[in-house]
Amino acid sequence: MSFLRYFRSQKRNSASVAKERLQIIVARERAQRDGPDYLPAMREEILEVIRKYIPVDQDAVHMEVESEGDCEVLELNVTLPERGSDRAANRS
Amino acid sequence: MSKIVVVTSGKGGVGKTTTSAAFAAGLAKRGFRTVVVDFDVGLRNLDLIMGCERRVVYDFVNVINGDANLNQALIKDKRLDNLCILPASQTRDKDALTQEGVEKVLDELRESFDYVVCDSPAGIERGAMLAAYYCDEAVVVTNPEVSSVRDSDRMLGLLASKTRRAERGEEPIREHLLLTRYSPQRVDKGEMLSVDDVREILAIELLGVIPESQAVLQASNAGVPVVLEESTDAGQAYDDAVARFLGEEREHRFLVEKRGFLGRLFGG
Ligand SMILES: Nc1ncnc2c1ncn2[C@@H]1O[C@H](COP(=O)(O)OP(=O)(O)OP(=O)(O)O)[C@@H](O)[C@H]1O
Ligand SMILES: [Mg+2]
Numbered sequence: 001m002s003f004l005r006y007f008r009s010q011k012r013n014s015a016s017v018a019k020e021r022l023q024i025i026v027a028r029e030r031a032q033r034d035g036p037d038y039l040p041a042m043r044e045e046i047l048e049v050i051r052k053y054i055p056v057d058q059d060a061v062h063m064e065v066e067s068e069g070d071c072e073v074l075e076l077n078v079t080l081p082e083r084g085s086d087r088a089a090n091r092s
Numbered sequence: 093m094s095k096i097v098v099v100t101s102g103k104g105g106v107g108k109t110t111t112s113a114a115f116a117a118g119l120a121k122r123g124f125r126t127v128v129v130d131f132d133v134g135l136r137n138l139d140l141i142m143g144c145e146r147r148v149v150y151d152f153v154n155v156i157n158g159d160a161n162l163n164q165a166l167i168k169d170k171r172l173d174n175l176c177i178l179p180a181s182q183t184r185d186k187d188a189l190t191q192e193g194v195e196k197v198l199d200e201l202r203e204s205f206d207y208v209v210c211d212s213p214a215g216i217e218r219g220a221m222l223a224a225y226y227c228d229e230a231v232v233v234t235n236p237e238v239s240s241v242r243d244s245d246r247m248l249g250l251l252a253s254k255t256r257r258a259e260r261g262e263e264p265i266r267e268h269l270l271l272t273r274y275s276p277q278r279v280d281k282g283e284m285l286s287v288d289d290v291r292e293i294l295a296i297e298l299l300g301v302i303p304e305s306q307a308v309l310q311a312s313n314a315g316v317p318v319v320l321e322e323s324t325d326a327g328q329a330y331d332d333a334v335a336r337f338l339g340e341e342r343e344h345r346f347l348v349e350k351r352g353f354l355g356r357l358f359g360g
Contacts, residue, residue: 029242
């Protein structure tokens with residue numbers, strides 16, 4: 001590694017940001033295309049139900065079907081709003 | 093046994109036509125009977141890159157429609173005896189290529205050629221899927237840049253599900269990654285995704301890395317497939333890629349920037 005790069009590398013470079021963003025979006029798109037066709041619609045409905053109780057973002061629900069041996073597992077992740085953020089804000 | 097190879101990418105302008113011309117010429121140079129087919133209906137360009145634009149009489153669509161036979165439409169390369177080009181039609185009718193028509197022409201080409209190289213149009217629509225549908229192997233051309241990598245991944249998904257081999261449950265298509273317009277200098281500065289980054293994300297076999305090179309523009313100006321410019325970096329990189337494609341082991345070159353001691357010390 002060069003002498004100047006040693007100091008420069010303290011700051012995160014744009015290529016590593018690109019890589020991280022790509023890894024996330026590619027993983028998500030793969031899960032979607034490899035998953036069953038009903039997944040997007042089901043995700044929307046689940047999002048609606050959650051939003052009746054908690055104001056979450058559009059992309060707060062993440063679903064994925066994974067095969068583990070003989071069985072398939074539907075994994076559902078819901079990112080809740082940060083603690084202390086105004087919970088009533090999105091309520092209409 | 094003859095093989096159909098699609099050169100595809102999803103994203104436009106990443107170097108598919110450059111690669112198709114180089115690959116076809118590289119295969120022909122090694123003695124294989126090779127034809128390169130332009131699937132970019134309405135945007136014929138392979139003829140220019142191959143330097144045979146003034147000899148186009150009939151095209152792919154003419155053959156499908158029965159206005160000409162294959163021998164009338166194929167253009168023989170002036171440099172390499174066993175290389176032919178089948179030009180795209182300039183029609184604005186995007187539906188001019190039919191699935192049955194494409195199958196018929198490719199079947200006929202298989203009879204007289206060892207390799208049929210298909211230069212895909214950009215996108216993931218009908219034209220790109222027709223170019224890929226009958227293939228045995230795919231060269232996925234990718235630039236080290238976020239949108240190109242993402243599109244390549246989508247294309248890989250389509251190759252695995254929407255091709256004839258996939259639909260029939262036959263042996264899957266062999267997929268090769270060709271990273272083009274690579275700039276080691278910018279990778280070094282942390283401005284560009286590295287070959288290892290792209291490899292890790294796409295997780296397919298790396299066929300080669302083609303450096304960003306002035307030789308590509310110069311070769312296209314002259315109408316010469318860059319692989320025939322044997323003294324250039326891009327020409328050599330394509331030659332290596334073709335050799336690997338055929339099963340030879342070759343070390344990857346052009347992955348690091350050549351520079352002197354002071355450059356190494358102070359360059360970043
Ligand atoms: N390794 C390289 N170094 C420098 N320039 C390059 C390189 N590869 C391709 N180019 C340039 O990039 C441009 C696009 O290349 P090309 O036409 O091969 O891409 P394409 O994927 O076929 O585009 P399209 O999607 O429009 O069909 C051209 O100007 C070409 O000269
Ligand atoms: Mg092209």
